[in-house]
């Protein structure tokens with residue numbers, strides 16, 4: 001093991017998706033002298049599912065990085081990397097198509113993102129703010145605070161250390177390029193690793209799943225450049241689940257089928273022919289777009305394997321979502337984003353919630369660190385306090401549960417897939 005063993009950060013954030021980047025940027029906005037280390041293992045060659053960003057997201061993006069993320073999103077949309085989303089169309093309550101138009105939304109149009117590119121933009125904004133503070137050298141840094149930073153590495157382990165009555169986290173990572181193992185220290189530790197919640201698992205937390213929803217997805221390419229003018233998100237319910245399709249940049253389209261892992265169609269949807277047959281049998285509007293524009297399923301991307309691919313899409317919650325130290329001598333951890341609460345993709349709220357929760361947690365930690373530096377604080381937050389992080393999560397979950405029940409109970413089908421979701 002090598003590396004600056006005594007480098008001490010205020011906050012180590014594991015995971016550089018929307019939630020982890022929002023913690024770093026929220027922390028920096030509220031307390032620029034707080035230091036953080038962001039650790040992320042993304043493979044930028046692998047397609048990432050989950051492209052719809054609602055227009056309301058512009059508020060949080062403008063706050064997190066007024067001069068970089070939002071202008072870059074606009075520039076990339078003009079250049080065709082991302083696509084503007086003109087509204088939603090669904091075949092849900094009846095067999096008829098119903099539409100909501102983005103022009104009726106005060107925030108205007110949302111986006112169909114190239115997720116990999118968007119997250120590179122988020123991490124770029126984090127790198128920009130971390131460069132503002134120069135890291136200290138190993139000798140200077142011994143036992144002192146360092147500047148902020150971003151490393152491309154995989155989290156492998158964590159332990160709590162105690163020295164002179166003060167606790168700290170010791171986080172072990174493996175660098176992606178060099179494969180060397182390094183360790184970093186901090187007072188706060190954030191798990192933003194997504195649904196795997198890898199850090200929280202090591203700390204003994206458990207994920208409870210509310211259902212067993214799977215998402216089978218495939219990317220299609222059209223040989224008719226710029227012919228597809230349909231920039232809506234289209235949802236179509238079927239007796240065994242639901243489908244959606246969105247246009248992406250570069251003449252691509254994604255099609256996703258959601259069903260339970262024990263549904264017989266789940267086996268069929270794993271295979272290319274099975275997926276295509278199901279799409280044809282179960283959808284009218286999705287199939288029409290795919291066939292009408294001569295879309296062909298892609299054989300795979302740099303990340304390996306062909307389409308369709310499958311991923312977990314259930315609602316889940318982590319217990320506990322974190323632990324705060326009793327006083328300023330202790331160290332604390334929290335999960336954010338999907339690691340803390342993951343949503344059914346029907347909500348299309350995953351990214352915006354991850355950004356908002358991440359920003360709130362970064363802001364709360366920033367304030368606690370400032371209070372502590374000024375000798376004003378250090379005590380653990382209580383349930384009634386506005387900076388009590390599990391209280392934030394409870395509100396988000398209650399709101400989500402109500403919306404989920406509403407949307408699932410609106411559907412016209414009464415088969416097992418739908419009945420399961422109407423039982424509270």
Ligand SMILES: Cc1cc2nc3c(=O)[nH]c(=O)nc-3n(C[C@H](O)[C@H](O)[C@H](O)COP(=O)(O)OP(=O)(O)OC[C@H]3O[C@@H](n4cnc5c(N)ncnc54)[C@H](O)[C@@H]3O)c2cc1C
Nearest residue numbers: 015017018019041042050051052155194215337338350351
């Ligand atoms: C099928 C499907 C469709 C979806 N569609 C939408 C949609 O249209 N709109 C929407 O808003 N949301 C959608 N979502 C949800 C959305 O993608 C998530 O809510 C969102 O990505 C959560 O962000 P996050 O930062 O918490 O986690 P993630 O985006 O999963 O990011 C986690 C990060 O941590 C890194 N990481 C993981 N493990 C390690 C490790 N050991 N070491 C270092 N780094 C690590 C990963 O590389 C990644 O960069 C969808 C989800 C699914 C399953």
